[in-house]
Amino acid sequence: MPHALTLNAGSSSLKFGFFELGDLQGEPQSRILGLVERIGQGERAHIKAKGADGQVLLDQEYGRNHVPDHGTALARVVDFLREQRPDARLAAVGHRVVHGGPDYAEPTRLTPPVMDRLAQFEPLAPLHQPHNLSGARAALELFPDAIQVACFDTAFHRHHPWVNDTFAIPRKFYDQGVRRYGFHGLSYQYISETLEKTAPHLHSGRTIVAHLGNGASMCALMGGRSVASSMGFSALDGLPMGSRCGQLDPGVLLYMLMNEGMTPKEIEDVLYRQSGLLGLSGLSNDMRTLEAAGTEPAREAIDYFVFRIRRELGALAAALGGISTLVFCGGIGENSAHIREKVCEGMGWIGMELDTGRNLRGERIISTDLSRVRILVIPTNEEIVIARAARDSLAGAG
Numbered sequence: 001m002p003h004a005l006t007l008n009a010g011s012s013s014l015k016f017g018f019f020e021l022g023d024l025q026g027e028p029q030s031r032i033l034g035l036v037e038r039i040g041q042g043e044r045a046h047i048k049a050k051g052a053d054g055q056v057l058l059d060q061e062y063g064r065n066h067v068p069d070h071g072t073a074l075a076r077v078v079d080f081l082r083e084q085r086p087d088a089r090l091a092a093v094g095h096r097v098v099h100g101g102p103d104y105a106e107p108t109r110l111t112p113p114v115m116d117r118l119a120q121f122e123p124l125a126p127l128h129q130p131h132n133l134s135g136a137r138a139a140l141e142l143f144p145d146a147i148q149v150a151c152f153d154t155a156f157h158r159h160h161p162w163v164n165d166t167f168a169i170p171r172k173f174y175d176q177g178v179r180r181y182g183f184h185g186l187s188y189q190y191i192s193e194t195l196e197k198t199a200p201h202l203h204s205g206r207t208i209v210a211h212l213g214n215g216a217s218m219c220a221l222m223g224g225r226s227v228a229s230s231m232g233f234s235a236l237d238g239l240p241m242g243s244r245c246g247q248l249d250p251g252v253l254l255y256m257l258m259n260e261g262m263t264p265k266e267i268e269d270v271l272y273r274q275s276g277l278l279g280l281s282g283l284s285n286d287m288r289t290l291e292a293a294g295t296e297p298a299r300e301a302i303d304y305f306v307f308r309i310r311r312e313l314g315a316l317a318a319a320l321g322g323i324s325t326l327v328f329c330g331g332i333g334e335n336s337a338h339i340r341e342k343v344c345e346g347m348g349w350i351g352m353e354l355d356t357g358r359n360l361r362g363e364r365i366i367s368t369d370l371s372r373v374r375i376l377v378i379p380t381n382e383e384i385v386i387a388r389a390a391r392d393s394l395a396g397a398g
Ligand code: AMP
Pocket: 212, 213, 214, 215, 242, 285, 286, 287, 288, 289, 291, 330, 331, 332, 335, 336
């Protein structure tokens, strides 16, 4: 039976999934999911893996410098998988690649020319794309006989109307690729496909999805297709995130450059790593820590996060001409009843009425029976979207 490996490389982490593909017709079956964290020079990397039943298969810390890069991390993952499943026949590897630029709107086989083209998008996503591609290079070397497929976070948004694809700056920038791409596309695709299967009457309507995790964005779906997203050119725009700033007046960048004399690298560091919940609270990028802290700056950071979600909700509803369904997903969206309640508070004017009991119990439907807008919590699953693309690519190559 063919198997697929899914890889999702972050700046210092590597998520992996091991799937059985059966006869290439049905749903890929997840058998192992895992994560290598703290990849990098001088770090003590940590690997965790669980089986389909949630049983912990591996939980191990490495010595300092034992996992200095993503290639080594992948080699450790492969050692572990070979030990667990010596029978495995890895026929496909699916990669999450953050940026497909203006070219790629579908999952794409990774060939040397495609790799070269994707490397040209590194300046568009400097903190993600190089790691995604180094993971892909390592996998191409380790599994030369497997089909390798890239799945892009931007692809789901590539059919936005032009007014929502551009900025009002001279056209030459648009032609160079300075556009509103939108991200978290694999997560939104999963939510859209899940709605189509489980609630087709909702799928055909106007849906807003709030992907609230360490990275956070929102997306407007019309009949299951993305028409607008809170994220733009980079993964910085829109909602504030764990340590990313979200929407910012570009005048602030000019101020930092011209008045503070900051270098581009320093500004990049502030916007990506020192802002968002961390920057406002001065405490942490982690919502659980902020909810537990109860200090004034922690509360204010949460208030700002919620305010921006509510503001974006109104904007996306206007872009859609209404809203019939709101979906929460991501680590915060799936787990924090408190944040969901604050987002929905006083939203009766738009037709949203939260059932506080259902919300606290973490049920799938958390709106009241009378609420005009259906409010749902759907745990997202980017790995299965990658595994399905790997299966389809393999079936197509058949
Ligand atoms: P993700 O990037 O999707 O894994 O989400 C990570 C974020 O989810 C972090 O800010 C976590 O603190 C947050 N999170 C996870 N579980 C909870 C919870 N039970 N309550 C509040 N926030 C949570």
